Structures are given as C-alpha cells and as structure tokens.
Amino acid sequence: MPNFQQMEQYGVQRIHHIYDKDTSLKMIIVIHDRTLGPALGGIRFYDYLSEEDALEDAMRLARGMTFKNAIIHKLSSGRLSYGGGKSVIMGNPNKDKTKALLLAAAEAINELDGEYIGGEDMGTYDSDMEVMLERTKHVAGIQETHSRGGKRGGGDPSPITAIGVFEGIRSCLTYVYGTDWMKQRKFAIQGLGKVGFSLLEYLAVRSMPSNIIVTDKDTARIAKAKSEYPEINVLDPDHSDEIFDQQCDVFAPCAIGGIINDGTIKRLKCKIVAGAANNQLQEPRHGEMLKELGILYAPDYVINAGGAINVSVELQPGGYDHDRADAFTRRIGPLLTQIFRAATAKNTTPEKVAGEMAEMVLKSRRDLNNVD
Structure with a gap:
C-alpha cells in the first residue's frame, strides 16, 4: 500500500482501490491532475507480480498522462483539454478477462461521475470499451462502427x-x-x-x-x-x-x-x-x-501522444474526425x-x-x- 509520501512524490490527487467479490476484479484508479479537465488515461490489464507493483505502475502512468495531455493541449492550441489519470486491472487478460469483470470495472469508473475517463491500453481493446459502455459513458476509444449519442467512435487508437x-x-x-x-x-x-x-x-x-x-x-x-x-x-x-x-x-x-x-x-x-x-x-x-x-x-x-489525441478528438462535441486526429498527431515531429x-x-x-x-x-x- 502507498504511504502519503509516495503519493506526494508522484503528485497524486486521489487513489481508488476497487475489489469486486463476484468477478474477482482488482482495480486501481489513480487521478493525478484535473487542472486541464477530467483525468483521461487508459485502462491497463496486466498480470502484475504484486499489488505494490500495480500501484507503482498506475501512479507513474497517471503522472505521465498529466504531462502527455498537457503536451496535447499545446499541440492542439487548447482545443483538446484533459487532465491525467490511469487505471490498472490486476490479472492475465487472456485468462481473467470476462464481460462481468469489465462491467464491474465500468461501474467503478461510473461512480467517479466523470472525474476519470478510461480508454484502451495494454491488455484492453476497443471491443472491451464497447462492453464497458453498457454501464458508463466515461470510456473512450469505442469502435468506429459504434455511435456515441449519434457520433462515430474513434476505434483502436494504436x-x-x-x-x-x-x-x-x-x-x-x-x-x-x-x-x-x-x-x-x-x-x-x-x-x-x-x-x-x-x-x-x-x-x-x-x-x-x-x-x-x-x-x-x-x-x-x-x-x-x-x-x-x-x-x-x-x-x-x-x-x-x-x-x-x-x-x-x-x-x-x-x-x-x-x-x-x-x-x-x-x-x-x-x-x-x-x-x-x-x-x-x-x-x-x-x-x-x-x-x-x-x-x-x-x-x-x-x-x-497520438493515441491520447485520437481519444480526445473522439470526445469532442462534434464527435470523431480522423483527419483532425491525424493532423494533430503529425505535429508531434x-x-x-x-x-x-x-x-x-x-x-x-x-x-x-x-x-x-x-x-x-x-x-x-x-x-x-x-x-x-
């Protein structure tokens, strides 16, 4: 478990530990910074050796997302504005991932009422975001064939x-x-x-x-x-x-x-x-x-930063625009x-x-x- 000194070291605002008995979900959500907007970051499904390793990874990744989204804010001239966060699910995605577990994770995200927006990451896919969308609107990277309120999804950001x-x-x-x-x-x-x-x-x-x-x-x-x-x-x-x-x-x-x-x-x-x-x-x-x-x-x-750009564009009021995501991404060079x-x-x-x-x-x- 983290001590407050570790949290201060990483500049973390909040950490949520989630355990769901029915699905054996073990999830950590880290909200690092919401200065620029809701904390946006992927949902990593990985077979960590310990809870300590999972938490350390989540805090490091969440801090990285704060910096990444600040860079994206600059690249987009302020048009894409999100804070930094990350979540990790402990387990082997090839063996432990079930629809029930994903729905439980979605419910945990939904309880944060928009403070954190998840997306696909290592071990998760746009098809997983489709499942989670059944329980929360606070996920992104949904399949291009799916519409979010009549707006097209951005699909796999990879x-x-x-x-x-x-x-x-x-x-x-x-x-x-x-x-x-x-x-x-x-x-x-x-x-x-x-x-x-x-x-x-x-x-x-x-x-x-x-x-x-x-x-x-x-x-x-x-x-x-x-x-x-x-x-x-x-x-x-x-x-x-x-x-x-x-x-x-x-x-x-x-x-x-x-x-x-x-x-x-x-x-x-x-x-x-x-x-x-x-x-x-x-x-x-x-x-x-x-x-x-x-x-x-x-x-x-x-x-x-291209993947986060893709997801950020999907979340805009006008919905996903591939050309816009591509144009912002090509500013990275x-x-x-x-x-x-x-x-x-x-x-x-x-x-x-x-x-x-x-x-x-x-x-x-x-x-x-x-x-x-």
Missing part, C-alpha cells in the same frame, strides 16, 4: 499512436543525421503489441526490412511478424533481452516501461531511443545518462525538433525541456483558474 511515433522517429533522424532517409538506417523494435506492430508496418515500407530487428515475449506475435515480413530479423522470446545489445540507429521500446535503467543503458548501441512505451526511463537520471552517452531520447509522453533544439541550447535533456513545457501549460491554466 495506428494513430504509431503514426506519431513514426513521425517522431523521422524528426530524430533528421536531428542526428541531417536527413530522415531511412533506407540505410537500422531499427530495433522491442514489443510487437498493437502499436509496436503498426510501427513495424510503417518502417517496413520506408526502410529496408532486412535492417529491422524485432522481439516480443509472445511467440504468436513473432510468428506473425516473420510471416508478413520474411526479411526482418527476429529475436525469439528466450532471447528477447538481447534487443538491448543490437547495433542500430534507432531503438524503439514499445512494450513495458522502465526499460532504460542501470542494467540496460550501457548495453545500448544506438544513436536514438524513440518508441511507444510509457515511462521508458526508470528514473530521471537515466535521461542524463543517455545524454552523456550521446544518445538522443524522444520523451515518451510526447512521441506516443515538429514539436520534438523544437524540444531537441531547446535542449541543445540549454545543455540539458529533452526530457527536462518537455517537462518544463508541460508544467508551463499547467501553470497557465492554474493561473487562469485562480483569476476566475
């Missing part, structure tokens, strides 16, 4: 997330090499989930498949990738940890967080770290270490370039610059609220 990551990688390449030409570059993708596989699809078209190496702990995902792109290189699940040792230009973490840490950082043989995973740096000091190693880091809550230039000028890390940018957005809104 492809839009991958577009943002791809555009971010282009900006990284241009900043490091002077060009975003990908044919001669090598890429290492860690994780072939919904976003990781979509990123593979984009990179396979623009680069040389033989210059891409991928890994995942799921053999079915590896098999699918090799079947669709026979020329790519793969590391099977038993050797997935070797992805850190690959000589490449871009290392793209697209799985769990905390993978840039004391045990992995000195193994990296890349010039760029740019991927879809949340909370890639185990600690802020690892951003400093990347800088010292001459590795450019794309702050995760900036480069992977230029914003990253701005962040990299500022970091170089200030001799600091991109992570610190992005954090200051997000904090400025939040401060401006707080000042405005205080005036009102």
Whole structure:
C-alpha cells in the first residue's frame, strides 16, 4: 500500500482501490491532475507480480498522462483539454478477462461521475470499451462502427499512436543525421503489441526490412511478424533481452516501461531511443545518462501522444474526425525538433525541456483558474 509520501512524490490527487467479490476484479484508479479537465488515461490489464507493483505502475502512468495531455493541449492550441489519470486491472487478460469483470470495472469508473475517463491500453481493446459502455459513458476509444449519442467512435487508437511515433522517429533522424532517409538506417523494435506492430508496418515500407530487428515475449506475435515480413530479423522470446545489445540507429521500446535503467543503458548501441512505451526511463537520471552517452531520447509522453489525441478528438462535441486526429498527431515531429533544439541550447535533456513545457501549460491554466 502507498504511504502519503509516495503519493506526494508522484503528485497524486486521489487513489481508488476497487475489489469486486463476484468477478474477482482488482482495480486501481489513480487521478493525478484535473487542472486541464477530467483525468483521461487508459485502462491497463496486466498480470502484475504484486499489488505494490500495480500501484507503482498506475501512479507513474497517471503522472505521465498529466504531462502527455498537457503536451496535447499545446499541440492542439487548447482545443483538446484533459487532465491525467490511469487505471490498472490486476490479472492475465487472456485468462481473467470476462464481460462481468469489465462491467464491474465500468461501474467503478461510473461512480467517479466523470472525474476519470478510461480508454484502451495494454491488455484492453476497443471491443472491451464497447462492453464497458453498457454501464458508463466515461470510456473512450469505442469502435468506429459504434455511435456515441449519434457520433462515430474513434476505434483502436494504436495506428494513430504509431503514426506519431513514426513521425517522431523521422524528426530524430533528421536531428542526428541531417536527413530522415531511412533506407540505410537500422531499427530495433522491442514489443510487437498493437502499436509496436503498426510501427513495424510503417518502417517496413520506408526502410529496408532486412535492417529491422524485432522481439516480443509472445511467440504468436513473432510468428506473425516473420510471416508478413520474411526479411526482418527476429529475436525469439528466450532471447528477447538481447534487443538491448543490437547495433542500430534507432531503438524503439514499445512494450513495458522502465526499460532504460542501470542494467540496460550501457548495453545500448544506438544513436536514438524513440518508441511507444510509457515511462521508458526508470528514473530521471537515466535521461542524463543517455545524454552523456550521446544518445538522443524522444520523451515518451510526447512521441506516443497520438493515441491520447485520437481519444480526445473522439470526445469532442462534434464527435470523431480522423483527419483532425491525424493532423494533430503529425505535429508531434515538429514539436520534438523544437524540444531537441531547446535542449541543445540549454545543455540539458529533452526530457527536462518537455517537462518544463508541460508544467508551463499547467501553470497557465492554474493561473487562469485562480483569476476566475
């Protein structure tokens, strides 16, 4: 269980623990900040080793969503305005997920009366949001064929997330090499989930498949990738940890967080770290270490903001507009370039610059609220 010092460390406003005896639902909802609006963040279904691990992940993810949504507020010129939150469900989504459990989770969200809006995340899908919509209106990322009050759903946000990551990688390449030409570059993708596989699809078209190496702990995902792109290189699940040792230009973490840490950082043989995973740096000091190693880091809550943009657009009064979501997402690349230039000028890390940018957005809104 958290102590108040931990909650203060992460800046958490509120934590809700939910247990439902009938469905064995074990859920944690963290509301981090509602300065910009209702706390928006995905519902992660993951087989955590302990409740402590689940809570730690939820708090880190919720804080990341506050920063991400502040960046989105800036990217959209204030048109998309949401706070940060996250929820996690403890369990194996392939074994423990049932309709009854999802409905119980929906009821828990509904009890918060709009303070938190959930969406799909690792282990959850747009079909799950459809189920939850039966008990609460406070979920997003519903299927495109479904209408919310007569307005079309945004569907799976993963492809839009991958577009943002791809555009971010282009900006990284241009900043490091002077060009975003990908044919001669090598890429290492860690994780072939919904976003990781979509990123593979984009990179396979623009680069040389033989210059891409991928890994995942799921053999079915590896098999699918090799079947669709026979020329790519793969590391099977038993050797997935070797992805850190690959000589490449871009290392793209697209799985769990905390993978840039004391045990992995000195193994990296890349010039760029740019991927879809949340909370890639185990600690802020690892951003400093990347800088010292001459590795450019794309702050995760900036480069992977496309999915949250997609969901935010769906929630607008006019309903989902793919072109609008795509246009906002493609602003990620230029914003990253701005962040990299500022970091170089200030001799600091991109992570610190992005954090200051997000904090400025939040401060401006707080000042405005205080005036009102």
